[in-house]
Amino acid sequence: MKKYSLILFVIMTQLSFAQNDSYLWLEDVENEKALNWVEEWNKKTLAVLTEHNSYKGIYNKNLEIYNSTDRIPEPTIFGNFIYNFWQDKEHERGIWRRTTIKSYLSKTPEWEIILDIDNLSGKDNIKWVFKGASGLYPDYNKFLISLSKGGGDAVVIKEFDVETKSFVENGFYVPEAKGNTSWIDKNTLMVSTDFGDGVTTSGYPRQVKIWKRGTELKDAKLVFEGEKDNMGVWGYTIPTQDKTYQLIMRYMTFYTAQYYVLEKGKLVKLELPDDIELAGIVNDMVILRLKSDWEVNDQFYKQGSVITAKYNDLLRGKPDFYLLVEPDERSSVAGLSSTKNMLLVNMLNNVKGELYTYKWDGSWRKHKINTPELGNISLAASDENSDNFFFYFENFLEPATLFYGDAATGDYNKVKSLPTFFPTEKYKVQQFETTSKDGTKIPYFVVGPKNMKPDSNNPTLLYAYGGFEVPELPSYSATTGTAWLEKGGVYVLANIRGGGEFGPKWHQAGLKANRQRVYDDFHAVAEDLVSRKITSPKKLGIFGGSNGGLLVGVAFTQRPDLYQAVVCAVPLLDMKRYNKLLAGASWMAEYGNPDIPEEWEYISKYSPYQNVKKGMNYPEVFFTTSTRDDRVHPGHARKMVAKMSDIGYKIYYFENTEGGHAAASTNEQRARMYALIFTYLQMKLMN
Template sequence: MKKLNLVLMVILGISQISQAQEDKYLWLEEVDGKVALEFVETQNKATIEELGAEKDFQDIYDKSLAIYNSTERIAYPSILGNYVYNFWRDKDHVRGVWRRSLLKDYTNGNPVWETLLDIDALSEADDIKWVYKGSSGLYPDYNRFLVRLSKGGGDAVVTKEFDVNSKQFLEYGFKVDESKGSSSYVDENTLIITTDFGKGTLTTSGYPRQVKLWKRGTPLKDAQQIFEGDTTNVQVFGYVLRDGSKAYTMVRQSIDFYTGKTFVWRNNKAIALDIPEDASTNGILNNQLILKLKSDWTVNTKTYKTGTLISLNFTELLKGNKDIQVIIEPDEFSSISRVSTTKNKLLIDLLSNVTSQLYIYSFNNGTWSNEKVKAPDFGTISIVSTNDLSDKYFFNFQNFITPSTLYSADASNNTFKAYQSLPAFFDASKYEIKQYKAKSKDGTMIPYFMVAAKDIKNDGTNPTLVFAYGGFEVSSRPFYGATFGVSWLDKGGVFVLANIRGGGEFGPKWHQDGVKEKRQNVFDDLYAVSEDLITKKVTAPKHLGVMGGSNGGLLVGVAFTQRPDLYNAIVCQVPLLDMKRYNKLLAGASWMGEYGNPDLPEEWEYIKKYSPYQNLKEGMNYPEVYFGTSTRDDRVHPGHARKMVAKMNDMGYKTYYYENTEGGHAGSSTNEQSAKSDALTFSYLLMKLK
């Protein structure tokens, strides 16, 4: 057996060397390599020169920047203790300010903002392009926070302890060097922390695999290790779950992207919870552990179906007993989008036919009861913030032509009122929303939304943009895109949002029907929507484009290599494209639960059929693709887009390419960068599709 393993290792090693020799563009994977950056600069310059000269470029830039910098934007709240916290960017605060207002002032509609941390000033003082990545506070007074800062917008962050009363970082407070880890307060003097603790402490995905308890005033190297995962795990992280005054120190061992084991740290031991490895926990309320099932679970001869939200008596679960209550079992056209808790209530955002409904659930006398919140219909509801200390909360409503409105609400009496709405950045009265379904290759009906002028003529000439994602159980929901309105709809465009498989619109099965060997379903769904638009004579291939980012970037990369006949414009943002090497680049190994392992011959067999980088061919009638990425994207490697462009250019295909020097996976770190990206993208689309 040892000899066999050795032979396999040698074969694998030879295979990897052979692969490296075959790929002559590997040098573009050196993120900050001199020659690679020269390539980027050359591509950027050509793209900016050409698209910057388009007649709509400056208008799109100016209007987009005005929207991003508008003082009428909603200052979304995060309720912590007696304060509301908010992060805000505008023309005077390019990198933004972290600020707070008393909750009572904010709720009354008259927030008095107190700046806690000016990221522009901090960046200048440190000579580092800091990007604010959030913070977590010390319960219940929230006088101290762990502030996360990224250098240029990547996922890796530096964490420093901040005193909100003195508005200063604590000189001798907790400080964690740059890492993709996490940290939370257990109490005033203890953190539960995962980080890069040194050699051998990261997984093959680049995330921490050790969890420690770190006491204030002690060296990090002396922190107590409470859990260690395997190097092949995606990651291991620690966190704290609160149920009123009670707090539980938890550990999650992510075996792959969708499965893992959950532990509670008690009596100096990590105790595994006897729950399905693919279930997701959604908090604890009134001693009920809230659990969403991703597969059928049979307990004591009773089967709880995939997609069901259940609760378990937590103290009994720790004793080995399963006292289970069903909260909600969605039907085939519904899914649970989000679950949140207030002090006494459970809030459930239910997606039904891809539009939101909001429910309040109460647990009394061992059973759950519910009330529907009579919120606006036919759009997207998002829980913005809840309060650990009361049943007050905020939610947001929007759809394609209805500006976002923030509502203040009280779950104790099921009341709500409009707090603030965005201004109408474009005249929505000219447009209407329709929802259609297209039949995919295997007969599955795929819903999609279409936003178009009320007087649209179905003559096949309308410039039409399809936006899709199709992965990781992420639902694509209606949104108010002000920049889409001024940059696309107002310039004669039709916008389509496709709810293809791989997402979570209709629950876990909708996602599972698009993973690994079933991935082609996702692509076929996109083609079905595209062909339906052509059949309806909304558009024609000459006027049809598609846009996607990250996993959606892979989607559109496959679209133009498999079906170049369908599209005349492709916007491919922060994409995965080289699916032979994706698991070796940055966080790529963490996604093998979604795509499969290309190093296993049986899994590469289905991946290789669609991998865009490997399926490029000479002599094809590909559209002139626009690729966008970021040098500082430390999630999806910029090498994917770089290599694709170099390979296509060498084959004689024209491409457009823009790589922002910062921005991380989001692509932009400032409003100006976002406006520039919009101007380049929509100028390209208008040039190609009108």
């Protein structure tokens, strides 16, 4: 009887919220009425922002930056070639091209265009967006190209021949879905997609099949099937000289998964904790990242550590584990990569990058590479045929520089740097700490003029994310520099909980019932900026996207007294229905399940859509989203705008008709979006 009563209560609660929500029609993305509503709002917002005296200059400068031929061509190594996807003025939708490693390292690389996305879009009359390519090891003469219609996560996958520069006639083709494919050999794929039997409640694949060339996709052999309420199931391969590892990941939730391998056609489950991350296989050693403490074989491994085991031992269920990295309270592993013989580990130490190499010879031998200091290191491409690799270094005032190194010796050379688009010598970077509501120390960076006065009058933009164990790191932004810093603004990056700056513990401190800690951290940074007289509430703006959009939505509804301007981009806002919209169900491990009364109780206290009230002194928020966002539903932003407008609040709204979750597909669209954002910020905080 109790169980029945609880179920009935949940059903009645859901019906009540649905009946009381008069804006549900805006969740119908392509509905004519909804699209007309979007068009009207776009017109109103563009009429104000594009006519502002700041807009044209910001837009033109943005477009110059995005189209600059001095940008670093991001490298991806396949065999003897470096591949790169490139967009500029002449190639709006982009070209996929390649060059030799020797040519790439020269001052003027000679590029060979492999695929022109603009030509393909014109031919097919579809606004294609290039979403990556998977090559056939070891010759890489065939690729599986992923293409999105308008920039969403769902892709069409087609086989491509780089020698003939054409799609393979009657080759492998996977219809549009949120799936993926991997090569087993030239005639065999491992495929995770919607095979017509349904997907998970999160909209991701729940089946993995082996597909042979010359057969129909519907006839592919099923090798694994997950449950409907799993987040998703994916198969992938790791090709090496000795063998091709075939792995399957069954994600029960966003943070829990079971790993399986296919050996001689048989499925073998790896006996590992559900919250462990299998990060790769190097020289037959499986690399594992721990999300929680683990005691195994009479050994204790701390949360956040990286451990390894021999593949065959793990397969037999009798592994010996070897400790690779054990971070402390203020450090974490930011990235892992491998060359032919070496493992590369990118560490964060108090939100500053360090780079190490490890070599296995019965135990792991560690060496620190003497990289530039006080900035953000990110691993780029690595070479499976040698120990060479690429990495980036940047910080707020140093443009990204690409280096080419030898992991075996630790030596490296500069390849190319981004140009400096604004006079960085005029600015300084400071790192502060403040105390959150529960006593936790929260670090943040402040970028501003060297002669900045503590007079509470500096226009300040505060940015944070605070979710999904994603660290926010010092990075160079030419658009922020030219459109904000050069105009007299101050930029602040907050390293709040929920992120990954200090490992899994920092992230888990803000999960589910503890979510309010994330928002308290954000408020604490804002209050500290005011108390230090860097700025004042009338001069303070905030910016966040996706989960960060939820963050700033909570911020202005909880503390409207702190903020004068809010940019809320591709946001989650209706936390009562988020798990029913697109990929939302996959995030319940982060936020909780609003259909469970006990969990809705804490979610309801911060959900912006439910907490908007009449008679509040809210700032004039600028909401942005994309019609083609198939990850975070555009209905979140649409409904919030409609509700706030009907209550009587002045707001701004712009919805790009393509672009997916990034809200932009071309350089022109990116230039326009950020011109609108910075025009709004200048209008609210500087004029």
